[in-house]
Amino acid sequence: MxxxxxxxxxxxxxxxxxxxxxxxxxxxxxxxxxxxxxxxxxxxxxxxxxxxENYLNEERFTRSYIRGKFYIKHWGKGKIKMNLKQKQISEKLISKCFDEIDEADYEKTIRKIFEDYYSRQKDQKEYQRKSKTIKYLMSRGFEYEKIIDTFDET
The missing domain is CATH 1.10.10 (Arc Repressor Mutant, subunit A)
Known part of the structure; x- marks a missing residue:
């Protein structure tokens, strides 16, 4: 054809x-x-x-991408950053635009995903539940330190 x-x-x-x-x-x-x-x-x-003509605006794209992936898909900053880098967005612009994510919302989201996932791991020993939950949150792009802080609060 x-x-x-x-x-x-x-x-x-x-x-x-x-x-x-x-x-x-x-x-x-x-x-x-x-x-x-x-x-x-x-x-x-x-x-x-x-x-x-402002049809193409890298900062606007980056900001809306960050908002969508965090507030709709509940991705962590690590996963968002990695995906933006694959789209050739500069590290500097990514860092600048992360203010689209409210820090309190970020912590709340980690806590919610943590609690949901953790509560579903009923038939395992405590340390297995914890390590599986940490792995899961990391696969969603959340930072290890933030996850551990969430653990310490529960």
Whole structure:
């Protein structure tokens, strides 16, 4: 099947809509552009346009990504950071944007996930319940120190 060919303006509009639908990072837009086999100059022009018109905004993307992954998916900072790095977001920007997560909410979330998971491990010895719960929370991206602090409070 032949790939349908689009005009430059059609491609530009498709990429605008791609960014409008959901905040995107540069890497995602570059990946999407590969579908259209554009010449480097055209890619650059579209990228510049998306940035100038604020359709593409790395900080806005990072902030909404952090909010979504924490408040909706309940991921810890470690997992969020790792995933943002895979999207080529800089360490500096990630750190700057972590203020999207309220510290009290973060601790509350760890405690809630901890209690839910821990209470489901009924048929195990105490130390197994604890170690499984710690492993689980770490796999969700929560920091070991924060998890241990939560343990000490319970």
């Amino acid at each position: 032949d790939k349908k060919s689009f005009t430059f303006d059609e491609i530009k509009l498709k990429l605008v809509n791609y960014c409008v639908y959901q905040d995107r990072c540069h890497a995602e837009v570059e990946q999407k552009m590969k579908e259209f086999m554009l010449i480097p100059e055209a890619k650059e022009e579209i990228m510049l346009y998306l940035l100038q």
